[in-house]
Amino acid sequence: MRSNFFFIVLAFLSLYMLVFVDHAFAYLDPGSGSMLLQLVFGGIAGLGVILKLYWKGFVGLFRHKQHQENDLTPKERDK
Amino acid sequence: MNAICPLPGSFRDPAGRVYDVDGQIFRTIEASFSPEFEFVKSTELLQKLIVDHRLLPFERVEANDVPRFSRETNYVLRVPRLRFVSYPYEWSFSALKTAALLHLEIQLTALEFGVTLTDASAFNIQFHGARPVFIDHLSFRRYRPGEIWTGHRQFCEQFLNPLLLRSFFGVPYNAWYRGTQEGIQARDLSRILKWRHYLCWNVATHVVLQSFFQRSVQNHNLELAKESLPTNALAPGAFRRILKKLHSWISKLMPADTEKTVWQEYTKSHSYSSEEIEHKQRFVSEFVRRERPKLIWDLGCNTGDYCAAALQAGAEYAVGFDNDHGSLELAFARSREQNLAFQALFFDAANPSPNQGWREQERYGLQVRASADAILALAFVHHLAISRNIPLEQLLGWIIGMAPRGVIEFVPKNDPMAKTLLRHREDIFLDYTRESFLSYLEPVAKITGTEIVSSTGRFLVAYERRSKS
Numbered sequence: 001m002r003s004n005f006f007f008i009v010l011a012f013l014s015l016y017m018l019v020f021v022d023h024a025f026a027y028l029d030p031g032s033g034s035m036l037l038q039l040v041f042g043g044i045a046g047l048g049v050i051l052k053l054y055w056k057g058f059v060g061l062f063r064h065k066q067h068q069e070n071d072l073t074p075k076e077r078d079k
Numbered sequence: 080m081n082a083i084c085p086l087p088g089s090f091r092d093p094a095g096r097v098y099d100v101d102g103q104i105f106r107t108i109e110a111s112f113s114p115e116f117e118f119v120k121s122t123e124l125l126q127k128l129i130v131d132h133r134l135l136p137f138e139r140v141e142a143n144d145v146p147r148f149s150r151e152t153n154y155v156l157r158v159p160r161l162r163f164v165s166y167p168y169e170w171s172f173s174a175l176k177t178a179a180l181l182h183l184e185i186q187l188t189a190l191e192f193g194v195t196l197t198d199a200s201a202f203n204i205q206f207h208g209a210r211p212v213f214i215d216h217l218s219f220r221r222y223r224p225g226e227i228w229t230g231h232r233q234f235c236e237q238f239l240n241p242l243l244l245r246s247f248f249g250v251p252y253n254a255w256y257r258g259t260q261e262g263i264q265a266r267d268l269s270r271i272l273k274w275r276h277y278l279c280w281n282v283a284t285h286v287v288l289q290s291f292f293q294r295s296v297q298n299h300n301l302e303l304a305k306e307s308l309p310t311n312a313l314a315p316g317a318f319r320r321i322l323k324k325l326h327s328w329i330s331k332l333m334p335a336d337t338e339k340t341v342w343q344e345y346t347k348s349h350s351y352s353s354e355e356i357e358h359k360q361r362f363v364s365e366f367v368r369r370e371r372p373k374l375i376w377d378l379g380c381n382t383g384d385y386c387a388a389a390l391q392a393g394a395e396y397a398v399g400f401d402n403d404h405g406s407l408e409l410a411f412a413r414s415r416e417q418n419l420a421f422q423a424l425f426f427d428a429a430n431p432s433p434n435q436g437w438r439e440q441e442r443y444g445l446q447v448r449a450s451a452d453a454i455l456a457l458a459f460v461h462h463l464a465i466s467r468n469i470p471l472e473q474l475l476g477w478i479i480g481m482a483p484r485g486v487i488e489f490v491p492k493n494d495p496m497a498k499t500l501l502r503h504r505e506d507i508f509l510d511y512t513r514e515s516f517l518s519y520l521e522p523v524a525k526i527t528g529t530e531i532v533s534s535t536g537r538f539l540v541a542y543e544r545r546s547k548s
Contacts, residue, residue, distance in 0.1 A: 020290055025274070027231065028197060028198045028229055028233060028502075029232075030227060030229045030230075030231060030232055030287075031231075031232035031293060031295025032292060032293055032296040032297075033232065033265060033289040033290060033291070033292040033294075033296070034227075034228075034231040034232035034235070034289055034293075035227060035292075035312075036289075036292035037231075037284060037285070037289045037292055038227040038228060038231060038312060038313050038321075039290055039312055039313075040284070040288065041284070041313060041317050041320075041321055042311075042313045042314060042317055
């Protein structure tokens with residue numbers, strides 16, 4: 001479950017990055033770990049982005065869980 | 080006329096290439112990167128760094144005055160040839176630390192000029208003595224406020240993590256670094272950290288959290304933007320804070336395996352001067368005055384006593400090699416404090432740096448870089464011949480092959496140092512004798528001077544290599 005949570009957070013983060021890109025002259029791959037870390041360092045704006053992403057991830061996870069429960073048959077739900 | 084090809088190690092950054100033309104070093108700039116370079120040049124940043132001796136100077140050369148390069152270029156710079164090219168895996172802890180601090184300082188200065196660095200390769204820094212100098216003029220480009228620090232991961236791998244390995248665990252990074260060529264990944268370092276290290280904010284973020292993010296992304300096959308980031312990802316103030324905090328943290332790092340007493344020994348090592356050392360220093364000084372070498376190498380340099388003597392006698396530049404990390408620290412401290420043209424590097428003579436990297440041509444081995452006018456091998460031969468089983472004849476041939484002139488010391492078996500090396504093992508070194516030593520030298524070198532320097536029969540030989548007929 002924890003793994004799913006981070007998957008959701010990172011998926012939103014990656015989407016954000018893919019949408020708001022500014023193509024700089026760079027031949028070096030900064031590395032995804034470093035990129036995400038620098039968003040953490042990014043002051044209020046960066047933290048806001050991270051918190052928003054985590055919140056969306058949390059809500060998304062909750063909805064995903066509810067959706068899964070609705071899909072279960074009454075017999076499965078009793079288990 | 081055939082076009083000249085770039086140096087094989089100059090391929091990573093498409094912005095330009097490096098060429099060695101009859102000993103002159105040229106750096107070319109590709110048309111696509113010229114506007115960036117012209118912008119950086121217009122900011123006067125490069126000029127300031129050159130004046131501060133932090134960047135290698137350059138001059139623009141007109142296209143008509145340069146040879147025909149194999150790649151199209153519209154900008155050519157001529158840069159001074161370095162005395163000796165060394166690699167981060169050959170540097171002592173203090174040298175790598177000094178280089179790391181220089182990188183951060185340059186990045187901080189660059190930001191003031193609206194410029195940033197495209198990478199954080201430790202190979203972009205070279206040393207003149209103990210003074211680091213940045214050599215890559217194409218690493219600078221326009222800074223876009225809000226963009227991330229592109230070189231952060233590389234800085235951690237090539238500077239920070241190797242320093243932490245030595246600082247936390249007392250484990251030298253040199254062999255690991257030489258193996259990977261790219262330094263040490265946060266992922267690898269974080270696996271060996273103890274819980275107490277997590278209490279340090281810098282470790283928790285730059286190593287542990289970075290590694291965690293990296294793993295998460297890889298484990299879930301997420302594709303993040305490869306070349307760029309959100310325009311407001313890292314505010315300029317936050318960027319500067321990261322750089323300043325790293326600078327402050329790194330400047331306090333010390334090797335865990337170096338006792339304080341070793342540093343205190345530095346003063347003692349200067350006041351201490353035995354008759355034998357003085358004798359050897361005199362011999363080396365006379366040799367240097369006679370032969371006038373510009374570049375001298377010292378194999379087994381220890382703290383640099385003989386390099387200092389050679390420089391005082393007129394040598395222009397000295398490169399010392401040793402495999403003792405404590406000695407290298409002292410040698411670096413001596414060079415820095417006395418502002419000597421002396422550089423001390425980590426080296427295992429039985430396993431010196433090889434040609435390696437892409438196509439085994441990206442980084443040169445020691446043999447390829449052997450350009451010394453003279454070589455010193457004092458109290459060196461017995462360590463290799465007895466401790467490492469290197470055949471004496473091969474060893475002498477190897478030393479003499481490195482430089483046309485030099486001084487070699489022979490330590491006989493009855494010397495206390497040689498006895499120490501033999502105390503736990505059978506003496507299988509039947510040809511380790513004065514007679515064999517001289518007979519092995521005879522065919523390859525002419526002896527131009529000899530002197531006994533101790534009561535146990537240690538003696539020095541000055542040689543001149545015979546030309547191959």
